[in-house]
Amino acid sequence: MNDQVKIGSDMVSINQPCAIATALRKIELVVASGGRRETVRFGRDEVTYSAANLPALQKLIAQYEAKCSLAAGGKVLRRARSVRWC
Numbered sequence: 480m481n482d483q484v485k486i487g488s489d490m491v492s493i494n495q496p497c498a499i500a501t502a503l504r505k506i507e508l509v510v511a512s513g514g515r516r517e518t519v520r521f522g523r524d525e526v527t528y529s530a531a532n533l534p535a536l537q538k539l540i541a542q543y544e545a546k547c548s549l550a551a552g553g554k555v556l557r558r559a560r561s562v563r564w565c
Contacts, residue, residue: 496546503540510536 482493486502487509493499509515510531518527 496543496550500540500543500547503536503543507533507536507540 483490484493484499486499487506489498489502489505491498491502506515510529510533513529515531516527516529518525520526
């Protein structure tokens with residue numbers, strides 16, 4: 480059974496949460512810096528978009544960083560929750 484998964488350009492083992500967290504952080508930097516965007520042109524009209532879901536990516540990173548901390552014998556790092564008023 481192959482336990483390797485490709486994240487961006489990195490091949491990482493699903494059994495190594497620290498390696499997964501690092502690979503996901505690389506993707507986060509690319510997305511945050513605008514590196515994962517596409518521009519589509521229709522005649523004179525132009526649309527630039529990104530298919531990335533940054534909040535979901537950040538949540539996934541937090542999950543794997545917690546697993547990494549546990550695997551290293553540490554405690555799970557908790558993040559403060561905030562309340563949004565609309």
